[in-house]
Amino acid sequence: MGRAVHGQIFRHAFEVDVFVQNGLVALYAKCGEIEKARAVFDRLYGRTIVSWTSIISGYAQNGQPVEALRIFSEMRKLDMKPDWIALVSVIKAYSDVEDLEQGKSVHSYVIKVGLELECDLLIALTAMYAKSGGILFAKLLFDQIEMPNVILWNAMISGYAKNGNADEAIELFRRMILKNGRPDSITVRSAIIACAQIGSLDLARWMYNYINRSEYRNDILVNTALIDMYAKCGSVDCARSVFERTSNKDVVLWSAMIVGYGLHGRGHEAIDLFHKMKQAGMEPNDVTFVGLLLACNHSGLVEEGWEYFHCMRRDHGIEPRHQHYACVVDLLGRAGYLDKAFNFIMKMPMEPGITVWGALLSACKNYRNVPLGEYAAEHVFSLDPYNAGHYVQLSNLYASVRRWDGVSKVRVLMREKGLSKDLGYSLIEISGKLQAFRVGDKSHPRSKEIFEEMESLERRLKEAGFIPNTDSVLHDLNSEDKEVTLCNHSERLAIAFGLISTPPGTALRITKNLRACVNCHSATKLITKLVEREIVVRDANRFHHFKDGFCSCGDYW
Known part of the structure; x- marks a missing residue:
């Protein structure tokens, strides 16, 4: 339909009409045809603020924040003053690229031009601060809004959850319900994530009961989050009951349940579920194998884990990621196969990261292998020099073989870097x-x-x-x-x-x-x-x- 309208515009010689062309840019952008929107914009003479706003908003809304910001920069060089609609998109773009400092600059401009009370700008700024870790600024803005809409509630609740303020996220969710706000699927999933972070089984049951009475009882995304929540709150059996009651299971739901079994070291149940998944005609993904390897790792099922790792590429065409390699190193290391773990690392097709070398260091501590542990520690310290936990691992290794000189050396290193052991x-x-x-x-x-x-x-x-x-x-x-x-x-x-x-x-x-x-x-x-x-x-x-x-x-x- 949009192309047909465009054809009529061309046929009736409206291609030089700025008002009509602005409408075309907006039309293509809203339909996800951002390249066509750009082609119209590039041919446009006498561009107005509406022209610039339409293309900037188009890129921001279509997942291309960097290009949105580049065009905004071009517009500013021409001394064009953005309107509040353009600023909403620019703030969203800075939020997406997680550039809080530049976002703050836009906030300053908003105040300077007297737009700080514009509702859509308040929502965009609140979402930006919440997403980027400036949760206190987000709350100050949120509290100014008398009737927050669901987008704003979501920004705050998910912002709290993502920034380690799970208690505040749940408190805000309860407040939303008391104010007769209508949570959507995003709201409840953010609240479920917060419950999982807190780890309270009573709270998890409250959340489950709320979902059970709501319109999201059969929402597959919500049920997947519930499975993850129950597993992280200590009840893999409750997670399984949610899994069983869910119809039309997708690969994400199956994988969440397998990962849950992995967290609890129930390797045989994870493997059994994996076979049922294949029998149901569901093709596993990379997360499925993370859960399987985790389950084998925590259950001492070395041969099974080794086989599942190698069948990823062979049987399913899935290229193992760094996380899969780290799981295998941990699997071998926990079982005492330190040399095999080391050789496996040396043959990795990618540069071993912190989780790989950290798993080897932990295994060396458990089996008191000082030379290999020191080698692993060198790599760990070069990759993550300010994480106290790694130094404590090496100190543990030295202490386990009564190498007190080594313990003292590690303590000096920590002191020089201003590090202290995490308090339990x-x-x-x-x-x-x-x-x-x-x-x-x-x-x-x-x-x-x-x-x-x-x-x-x-x-x-x-x-x-x-x-x-x-x-x-x-x-x-x-x-x-x-x-x-x-x-x-x-x-x-x-x-x-x-x-x-x-x-x-x-x-x-x-x-x-x-x-x-x-x-x-x-x-x-x-x-x-x-x-x-x-x-x-x-x-x-x-x-x-x-x-x-x-x-x-x-x-x-």
Whole structure:
């Protein structure tokens, strides 16, 4: 139809009419025919602000922000003053290229020309700040708008979620509902992502119940997000129930469920689901194989993982990405095949990145291979010199073989770079609220009771024959000091608080920011047997389900 109109314009000699030609530029741009819009624009004489605005908006709306900004720069050189419509598109373009500084310059211009109260500009600026990490500026602008539309709610909720402010995202989502706002699919998916970040199973269930009563119950994108949320909140079984109830499953939904099993180290279930996926006629994608490799990695299924990696290209025509190579290095390294992992790295068709060398360094620490660990550390430090975690890994390696000179050398390196070890903390969910604990934390109002429970637990552990693994402490301390240090780890405090705060038999759910240490892992297994409780721990790498003296990881993590 648009081409037919264009033909009529040409036939009736309107090709020199600026008003008509501006309409054509806008028409082609809105139909996604940006090259045709550009051809009309380039032939246009006597361009007006409408002409420039139409082409700039066209490029911005069609996913070409760099070209939109280049044309805007041309327009400014001609001393053309942009109107608010052009500025909306320019702000969007700067948001898309994540150039917050230039976006701020446009904001200054908006204020200078007195357009700061223009509703569409407020929305665009709020979205830009929220997306680019300037969440405080975004909130200041958001609060000026009396009746935010769904686009603005989405900008703020997703902005909070993407910038690590998950609690604020959920609070804003609840506020939207209370104000009778109508969330769309983007809104609820952003809220679900925030729930997954928080890790509260009670909150996840609230979110699920809300979705179940809404028009998005059968939305495949929403259900995919719910599967991911439940898996990250510790209940892969709830994730599976969402998966089973979803009709018309696509590859993204299947992959989300396989990745969920991977997070929980349920390798055989992941493999079984993969076979069902193929039987259903669904072709896997690269994310499917990330989940499979993760599941094999966390379950010690080395041969299976090795085979799945090689069948990607051979059977499915999928070129492995860096993440797949990193999974294989981790898979081999965790199983003790350090030489095979190293040779695999040397044959990679791409430059090994930080995750590949980091996986090898971690494996070297676990198996006390100092020469190879030092080689891996050199590459890690050159790629990511200001991440304290990598230096701690090398320090751990030296400490495990009592190379205290090496530990001292790493500490000097860290001090020179102004780095300090990340402090461990654990969160425990009690009655839907998260409580945080750090190593040796005595700040809690119930601290006296917590430490009394800790002492009781330590007595019972010793009576049951538990011997602390003091090798997991990084300092050259005497044995008694080491035991005290280990007893005060944040997850032990969280467990003690959980035991005094919940009825007998209640499962405890804990999130830890670092990888669980060997000592706490062993102690938690025995604690579940002594207190007859299930304890679910999400550490930096995966989930551990402790019950009756065993862990779901099979001591393989």
